[in-house]
Amino acid sequence: MKRPEEVPAPIDRTSPATVRVDLETKEVVGVAADGTTFPYWTFNGTVPGPFIRARVGDTLELHMKNSAGSAWPHSIDLHAVTGPGGGATVTQTPPGQETMLRAKLLSPGLYVYHCATAPVHMHVAMGMYGLILVEPEGGLPAVDREFYLMQGELYTNKPAGTKGALAYDAAKATAEHPDHVVFNGKPAGLTEANALKAKVGERIRIYVGVGGFLPSSFHVIGEIFDRVYPEGGLLDPVRSVQTTLIPAGGAAVVEFTAEVPGRYIIVDHALPRVFDKGAVAHL
Secondary structure (H helix, E strand, O other): OOOOOOOOOOOOOOOOOEEEEEEEEEEEEEEEEOOEEEEEEEEOOEOOOOOEEEEOOOEEEEEEEEOOOOOOOEOOEEOOOOOHHHHHHHOOEOOOOEEEEEEEOOOOEEEEEEOOOOOHHHHHHOOOEEEEEEEOOOOOOOOOEEEEEEEEEEOEOOOOOOOEEOOEOHHHHHHOOOOEEEEOOEOOOEOHHHOOOOOOOOEEEEEEEEOOOOOEEEEEEOOOEEEEEHHHOOOOOEEEEOEEEEOOOOEEEEEEEOOOOOOOEEEEOOOHHHHOOOOEEEO
């Protein structure tokens, strides 16, 4: 599970640069919930993968290594990269090998990246997704705290609540019938002691993406978003928004200030996903 506060610092330079990113694809067995494990496929060992931060006009130099312990080839399609496959055509990487991609980042925005090796939906459902932020010239307005959340699903061979080792269920994925809907890889993983933390009066920005197949009706109970940058576009925010819809393979940026102390509940407002499948986090 990726910690939501693991966001690189804002970019303070004013001219383009080459940004090197090192990714290693790893197939790992991780804790999905209390008493259960799941065979996640990951970028750098976490779900989602690292938050990549660059500036419009930068050149992205991405080195992708596939762990020698992997059973499958892997690759990366970055929605921020233009050209066939978004990088996937040149990063198909067998186990134990490494590939490299260079691409100029032409458009500011918040973009999804994911594995694009066949069967693509299987690689994505196993956890191979993340976000890349391409800041506009001049950057984004300053805030006090930034967080990184991605919603996805787990399609497992046993129903929710079953203890023990779980496996991927291809038929459930094809039918889009997940057993769990998750933030950062685990059902209800960012709750209680693992909650996001901020102080009253701080300006909060959350970078939110959907790595899985189901759109998210993203909502913070007891808050109104002061600004929303819908679908990852960073030029014209919408103001005073209660819930924002994030499509599969899409992203959004939301900003708000918590004026009242207490626990705020972050949800996908398709509520059965909250109460039955784990699409909940705490702030």
